[in-house]
Structures are given as C-alpha cells and as structure tokens.
Amino acid sequence: MIRFENVSKVYPRSSRPALSDISLEIERGEFVFVVGSSGSGKSTLLRLVLKEEGVTQGAVLVAGQEVGRLPQRKVPRLRREIGTVFQDFRLLPNKTVYQNVAFALQVLGRSRHAIRQVVPETLEMVGLDGKEKRLPHELSGGEQQRVAIARAFVNKPPILLCDEPTGNLDPTTSLDIVRLLDRINRTGTTIVMATHDDDIVDQLRKRVVELKNGHIIRDENKGVYGSGR
Amino acid sequence: MRLQFMLSEIWTGLRRNLSIAVSVMLVTTVSLYLLGLGLLLQREVDTLKGFWYDRIQVSIFMCGDDSAEPNCAGRGVTDEQRTALKDQLDQMKPLVKNVYFESEQQAYDRFQEQFRNSPLASSIRVGDIPQSYRVQLSDPTKYDVVVSAFQGAPGVGRVQDQQKTLDKLFTVMNGVTVASLGLAFIMIICAVLLMATTIRQAAFTRRRETGIMKLVGASNLTIRLPFVMEIVLATLVGVGASVGLLYATIHYLTGYVARELPDVAIVGAGDVWVVAPTLAAIMLIIAIVTSWATLRRYLRV
Numbered sequence: 400m401i402r403f404e405n406v407s408k409v410y411p412r413s414s415r416p417a418l419s420d421i422s423l424e425i426e427r428g429e430f431v432f433v434v435g436s437s438g439s440g441k442s443t444l445l446r447l448v449l450k451e452e453g454v455t456q457g458a459v460l461v462a463g464q465e466v467g468r469l470p471q472r473k474v475p476r477l478r479r480e481i482g483t484v485f486q487d488f489r490l491l492p493n494k495t496v497y498q499n500v501a502f503a504l505q506v507l508g509r510s511r512h513a514i515r516q517v518v519p520e521t522l523e524m525v526g527l528d529g530k531e532k533r534l535p536h537e538l539s540g541g542e543q544q545r546v547a548i549a550r551a552f553v554n555k556p557p558i559l560l561c562d563e564p565t566g567n568l569d570p571t572t573s574l575d576i577v578r579l580l581d582r583i584n585r586t587g588t589t590i591v592m593a594t595h596d597d598d599i600v601d602q603l604r605k606r607v608v609e610l611k612n613g614h615i616i617r618d619e620n621k622g623v624y625g626s627g628r
Numbered sequence: 629m630r631l632q633f634m635l636s637e638i639w640t641g642l643r644r645n646l647s648i649a650v651s652v653m654l655v656t657t658v659s660l661y662l663l664g665l666g667l668l669l670q671r672e673v674d675t676l677k678g679f680w681y682d683r684i685q686v687s688i689f690m691c692g693d694d695s696a697e698p699n700c701a702g703r704g705v706t707d708e709q710r711t712a713l714k715d716q717l718d719q720m721k722p723l724v725k726n727v728y729f730e731s732e733q734q735a736y737d738r739f740q741e742q743f744r745n746s747p748l749a750s751s752i753r754v755g756d757i758p759q760s761y762r763v764q765l766s767d768p769t770k771y772d773v774v775v776s777a778f779q780g781a782p783g784v785g786r787v788q789d790q791q792k793t794l795d796k797l798f799t800v801m802n803g804v805t806v807a808s809l810g811l812a813f814i815m816i817i818c819a820v821l822l823m824a825t826t827i828r829q830a831a832f833t834r835r836r837e838t839g840i841m842k843l844v845g846a847s848n849l850t851i852r853l854p855f856v857m858e859i860v861l862a863t864l865v866g867v868g869a870s871v872g873l874l875y876a877t878i879h880y881l882t883g884y885v886a887r888e889l890p891d892v893a894i895v896g897a898g899d900v901w902v903v904a905p906t907l908a909a910i911m912l913i914i915a916i917v918t919s920w921a922t923l924r925r926y927l928r929v
Contacts, residue, residue, distance in 0.1 A: 449843075472848065479845030489843075491836060502837075506846035508630045554844065 400558060400589045401425040401448060406457035408443055408613075416455070417443040419613045425591060427557070430584045432600050433593045434624055435610035441593035444610070445560045448591070449481060450474050462557065479507065482551030482559040482588075486566035488543045490535040490550075496522065497531035500549045507554065521553045525579060541572035545579065552583055559583060561592040565599060573599055597624035637854040641830060642861065648826045649862045655822050656866025656915075657873065659815030660907045664874040666809040667903045672895045673801050676794070679893035685765050686774045688713065689786045692732070692758040697785035705759070709783030716777070717761060723773060726764040732757065758785055819911075820918050823859050827922040830855055838927060852927060856919045863915040867908045875900045 403423040409416045418440045425431055433441045446452045447459050450466050459466040462480060469477060490499050497518060504514045522528055525545040535543055544564060551559060561580065565573035577592075577599050584590045594600065600607060600623060607622030608615060617625060642649050690710065691700030717727050730738070735757035740749050763774060771789040779787045831838065841851045878900055885894045 475842075475845040475847050477845070478843060481845075483843050489836065489840060491840065502840065503844040505630075505633045506841045506844060506850050508850070511632075550840075550844070 400427040400429070400462060401591065402458075402460040403444075403447075404458045404460070406447065406459060407455050408440075408447060408452065409455045416613050418447075418610075420457070421613075421615055423608065423615065423618070425589060427589055428584070428587050430581065430590045430603075430605045431592070432603075432605055432607045432622075433591060433610060434595060434597075434600060434607055436595065438612075439610040440613045441610055442562055445483075445562050445591065445593055448558075448560060449483065450477060479554060480556050480558060482554065482556040484544070484547050484551050484559065484561040484564045486563040488535070488540075488547045488567075490543060490546055492535055495532050495534055496527060496538070496546050499535070499546055500553050503550045503553055517553060518549075521549045524582075525549045525552075539572075540568050541575060544568065544572075544576050548576070548579060548583070552588070556588070558589045558591070561590065561594075563594055563596075564592065565594065565596050570598060574602065577603060595624075600624040634850075634854060634857075638857045638861070641834070641854055641858050644833065645826065645830055645858070648822075648829060649858065652819070652822055652826055652859065652862040653866040653869070655815065655819045656863050656911055657869040659812050659819050660867060660870035660911055661873050662808050662812035662815055663910070664870060664900070664903050664907050665877070666805045666812060667906065668874065668878065668895055668899055669801055669805040669808065671899050671903070673798055673805075675893050675895055675899075676797070676801075685768045685790050686763040686771050687788045687790075688761040688763065688774075688778050688784055689758045689788065690760060690783050691785045692755055694755075699780055700783075700785050705783035713761060713778070713781065713783065716781075717763065720774065720777070722766055723770060724763055725766045728762040728764075730760050730762055732759050735760065816914065820914060823915060823918045824922045826859065827855055827919050828926050830858065831923065831926045852920070852923045855923055855927070856916060859915045859919045860912065863911050864908075867904075867911055870907065871900065871904045874903070 401423075402425070403421045406418055406421045407416050408418040421440075421444070433444060435441055443452065447454055448461055448466070450469060454467050461477060464477070466477065491502065494502060500518050500521060501514050504517070519528070519531070522531060525548055527542065527545050527549065530538065530542065535546065538546070544567075548564075559580070564580070565576055568576060573596060580590055580592065581603065604621045604623075606620050607617065607625070609617035609625060690705040690713070691697065691703065693704040714727070714729075717724050732755050736752065736754045739752055739757060765771060765774065768791065771791050775787045775789055778784050838851055875897055878895060878897055882894055882896055
C-alpha cells in the first residue's frame, strides 16, 4: 500500500537529513506505529506520503503510484485516498460537529443526499451520535479528536495517517482513540500512526517501526515501544 | 449541491471581508468612471467631427465696401469677380460638394438669430459681416486645397476654414482624454494592488479552511474559485456603479448642452451602453488574472 524505496529527505538550510535511505513496506490493512523521539523523522515520513514535501532521493509509492512523479494537479486525487488526523485536531471552530465532517465531502462535490446519509453513519461509528450540533469548543479533547477522525474517514479512504493523534489527550482518552483507530483498521483501512505514547504502543502490540535521527533502527511485528523510552 | 455550497462559501467570505470588498468595489468604480469618461470623450470627438463635417467647412468671405482686409484695398467685390469665384468653385467639383451664397442681409439675419440673447447682436449692422460663399467639401480633410486656391484671389477678403477652429477644440478634448485615461491607468494599478492584498488577506484568514480542503483532496479549482468569485462580484458591483455614474453624468451634460448650446452634437446615453461592455470586460479580465495570479502565489497546494 505504501512503499519507501531508499528515501532520503534533506530540508533546505539543514545540515542533517530528516530521513536518510529509508526503505519500508506497509501492506494493505496493516496497523503500523511509527515511534521515535521528536525530530527522529516521524512527521517527515507522513508528509512525504501526502506529498506535502518532495523526496530528495528515492521513491515513495502509494497504492502503486510514485508520489514524486505525480504532477501537481493530480495531488488532490492522491489525498482523497488518504485520511489525515493531527495532534491539534484542526477543526473549523465556527462549524458544528456535523458541518465539520460534512465539509470534507462538500469540498469534494458530493451530493447533498450522499452527505446526509454518510455523515451520521460516520459520526455514529466514532461514537458522537447526539452531538452533531455541538461546536468544537463545546467538546472535550477526546471528542474533538473523534470529530477529526470522522472527518478523515468519512470519505472511506484506504489509508489513514495519524500524526500523534493522542499527543494532547490524557491516557484513558488516548486509549479510547486508539481503540477507535483499531476498529477502523479492522474495516480494512491501512493505518500509520506516528506517536511517542509508549503505553499505547505496548498495549496494542502492533507492528512498530522505530526511527532515530532519520534511520529505521527497528521494525518488528507485535512490538513494544522499546528503546526510546 | 456543489453550486449551493460554493455560493455559501462566497457569501461567508464576502461577509467576513466586507470592508475590503467594499474598497475593491469603490476603487473599481472610480477607475472605470475615469476610463469611461476618456472613452466617451473620444466618442464625442468623433461625434463632433461627423457633425461638423456634415456642415460648412470653408467660408470664402468677399470684400465689403469698407473691409479692412489688405487684399480688398478698400474696394468692394464686383459682380464679375463674384461670378469668377463661383465658376472657379464649380470647376473644383467633385471636391466641392455644395456651394451656398450668403448675402450681407442673410449673414446679418443669421447672426441676429444665433446671438439673440447677447448684447453683441445690437452692435452689428447689415454690411458688417461681408457676403460669402459657404463651401461644403466631399472630403473635409482636403480643405487646404480650397483655402490656398482662394486666399488672395481678387475680391476675396478672407478664407476661413472651420477645421482650424475645430482642431483647437479637438486638441483640448484630446488633452482631457489623455488626462482622464492617465488617471484611470493609475486607479487601475491601485485596483490591481488592492485586489492582490484582498486575496492575500482572505487567504490568510481562511488558512484553516483551505488547509483542510487541501488535506481532504479538494481540487485547486474548488479551493480557489470562491476567492476569485468574491473579487469578481465586488468588481461587477463596481462596474455597475461606474456605468450608473457615467450615465448620470452624460444625462446631466446632454440636458445642459441641449439648453445652452442647441447647435452642438453631443454623445448620449446610447454611447454609455456602447462603452459599458468594454469597461466590464477590461475590469473582469484584470480581476480574474490578478486574483488567480495572487492565489498561485499565496495558496500553494
């Protein structure tokens, strides 16, 4: 589903590469934790998949397409295949829960009929039914992250990228959020989650890819958080 | 649905940025008003040319009994001289289209009619304006031929071509046209800069929305069109306002000229409608190009 072939990324005006010579294969339907301390290259890895940044060397393939060769006008189509969740939720403060989720479909030109059907379904799935009319500031952090997950998943993308989705949440809420992601994963969605939340990684026992200074130092199935602790 | 969503996006955008949308509108109005005035002045020049070219272009004033012209040497024109002049004019067909003779009495009557409201009228007696041949040309630009043929001919006091008087007027009008077009140009530069600033500000205030749009894979068109349409709407209102102002100006002016100078042709409201599409097209192209170029720079994918 996602493949990195000898990928290096050097940001301009930076002496050390953010990623150097990374090779990684993530299969369809996998749940992968990318762990490592701040600055280890986790976010860069996700940004390369979204083509928010270009690679310096090597190739990133998403669903068989080489992202680096994709012309700019085809980037939106790539991003429709990928849902994204962030640490800071990124909800629109003046739109309700329902509107925030519907927005993702409206800007893709979906019909009103389809939106009316699929948004409530998605909200129910993330456990927010009954809270459609709330504004983001009237929700707890965990609920806001559920809205963000609903928005990322409402278009049923085959890939979900999560950049420290539990970074702003307490341990119990964090676990709830990751359980939700696990449930989404079971529908066949590939999930790549960058995190440094060791409790969660240890509890879920999924594949763990550990980055350090832009290198992969560990890649194991049913792994634990390990050395970075 | 798509359209409705787009419209609601445009509407919220305009409401959030109302003051700056109004300023885009006003700058558009003023620049197009000046541009429109320039274009209308040029049309007025053309109208006047047409108007005058239909009328007498060259007047050959003959000597009166007490003419001060050196060529007359104090003697009035004789019947033979007058007939010779007429023959010569007839030979100059087809350049000479029509020739009218105006006697001293007719000239006096015409003057009295034209200046009936002026104290000048009473100070003129029959004979003060000499008898003349009024010549209409088939090609008004070749008045020189006639002027040079009759200047200094026996019995001719003075040859006067209207073209010279008109040229002075046209010079003034062309000057005003250049001035108004120059001001319009400066105002249009202001409009372009203001539009670019507006887009930049709008892109900044809506960076959350556009960020999410990019993430979920909205097309460039979907992301950018609301911004462009906001500018286009403000511009359209500006176009409407400027056309309205031009119409009002011309309406007032035609009324004034019709009262004070009934003998002069002037552009009418119809000319405003002729100029309006040009104004709208110019400004819309500027608006679309400016906003698209600004968006390319400040709203990267």
